[in-house]
Amino acid sequence: MTVISRKTAWVVMFLYASVLAVVSLLPSGTGVFGGWDRAITPTVQNLLHLPAYCVLFLWGMLCLRNSTRPGFVVILIVVLACGAFGAGLEIAQTLVPGRMGSILDVLLNFAGVGLGLVAVILHRRAAAGGFPVVGLFLADRAERRRHKCWEIVKKHYHERGWRHAYKKYEDLLAEVLSHGSVALDVGCGRSFPLAEYLLECGAEVHGIDPVACEREAVVRGASLVRGTAYDIPYPDSSFDVVASRCVFEHLKDPTAAFTEFQRVLKPGGRAVFLTPSRYDYVSLFASLIPNSWHGKIVKRFEGRDEENTFPTFYKANTARQIKRLADRTGFAIERFQYHNCYPSMFMTQPVLCRVAIAYDELVSGLRRLHWLQGWILGCMRSQETWGGR
Numbered sequence: 001m002t003v004i005s006r007k008t009a010w011v012v013m014f015l016y017a018s019v020l021a022v023v024s025l026l027p028s029g030t031g032v033f034g035g036w037d038r039a040i041t042p043t044v045q046n047l048l049h050l051p052a053y054c055v056l057f058l059w060g061m062l063c064l065r066n067s068t069r070p071g072f073v074v075i076l077i078v079v080l081a082c083g084a085f086g087a088g089l090e091i092a093q094t095l096v097p098g099r100m101g102s103i104l105d106v107l108l109n110f111a112g113v114g115l116g117l118v119a120v121i122l123h124r125r126a127a128a129g130g131f132p133v134v135g136l137f138l139a140d141r142a143e144r145r146r147h148k149c150w151e152i153v154k155k156h157y158h159e160r161g162w163r164h165a166y167k168k169y170e171d172l173l174a175e176v177l178s179h180g181s182v183a184l185d186v187g188c189g190r191s192f193p194l195a196e197y198l199l200e201c202g203a204e205v206h207g208i209d210p211v212a213c214e215r216e217a218v219v220r221g222a223s224l225v226r227g228t229a230y231d232i233p234y235p236d237s238s239f240d241v242v243a244s245r246c247v248f249e250h251l252k253d254p255t256a257a258f259t260e261f262q263r264v265l266k267p268g269g270r271a272v273f274l275t276p277s278r279y280d281y282v283s284l285f286a287s288l289i290p291n292s293w294h295g296k297i298v299k300r301f302e303g304r305d306e307e308n309t310f311p312t313f314y315k316a317n318t319a320r321q322i323k324r325l326a327d328r329t330g331f332a333i334e335r336f337q338y339h340n341c342y343p344s345m346f347m348t349q350p351v352l353c354r355v356a357i358a359y360d361e362l363v364s365g366l367r368r369l370h371w372l373q374g375w376i377l378g379c380m381r382s383q384e385t386w387g388g389r
Contacts, residue, residue, distance in 0.1 A: 187247035195222035229257035248275035254316035278317035341374035
């Protein structure tokens with residue numbers, strides 16, 4: 001379950017509990033609220049407890065569908081709270097004229113939540129491999145959903161000649177690079193996967209990343225060092241091109257990073273970047289969710305390892321932000337474009353995948369809504385020399 005769906009579930013459960021408490025504690029058939037509650041007999045009040053067990057059942061089904069593994073302590077607290085709530089209502093009813101609590105009802109409440117607890121524990125064992133047949137069934141079903149999503153994406157994107165923003169970023173790099181250009185990829189990743197493409201463009205290639213694995217095999221002809229965008233370990237005016245893909249959203253101090261870009265670029269050099277838009281729905285959700293949760297959510301939806309998910313700040317991810325930073329650090333924006341993307345976060349949820357595609361087609365089809373697309377691709381030209389600044 002996503003963070004949003006969990007919050008929604010808590011709100012719904014709170015509202016239901018409030019209604020259940022009010023109705024359960026009303027004197028039977030007295031018409032306290034204008035007469036509508038006269039039909040609420042003790043039998044009807046008891047039947048209103050059924051949705052509580054439905055909530056537990058649906059929660060278990062969502063866990064089963066999403067192959068999640070909620071912590072045992074969390075499960076225990078929830079089910080015991082449900083049991084205590086139901087039992088408490090029964091006891092409280094003994095104090096209401098016209099109502100009478102039942103020891104049997106108290107026991108039934110605890111029996112119901114006990115069954116819910118057993119069901120979720122069994123699911124946890126299945127998800128952990130305790131029941132191989134069930135585990136294989138879950139894996140097969142997840143794989144079918146993933147395959148269906150890729151078929152949807154293929155139909156709506158690839159068969160229509162769509163090209164990923166990564167490819168358009170590479171095209172732009174090929175435009176600005178010439179034979180003999182010196183290029184630096186800031187945030188190149190652990191093993192510098194873009195190095196081979198940059199070398200094919202005829203450039204002298206360097207990469208820097210805070211988690212770079214300098215001992216790993218890198219394409220011959222490329223260098224890789226560990227470092228950050230705030231402190232690039234190269235002399236002034238070293239590069240013709242500074243490239244940056246999926247880095248701006250992680251900059252806590254973008255002014256410092258842009259200043260470093262300017263410092264290591266030769267006069268007239270270019271900074272080429274691709275970054276998520278601040279107003280893309282994924283970015284908006286990420287902004288609302290604590291960074292400490294991002295790794296688990298991305299692993300759940302995209303399958304990416306948590307160690308490859310980094311904190312986001314979105315301080316250089318709108319046209320206004322980038323323009324202001326460029327002016328402040330001596331850059332002129334030569335190109336600024338929005339590009340769409342397929343719903344990579346929903347590639348195991350066919351329904352959400354279709355909804356996301358419909359949204360993407362809407363914002364891509366109306367020029368005034370292009371700022372809601374997923375990617376920003378741009379190129380900035382250095383207007384100044386570093387000396388004296």
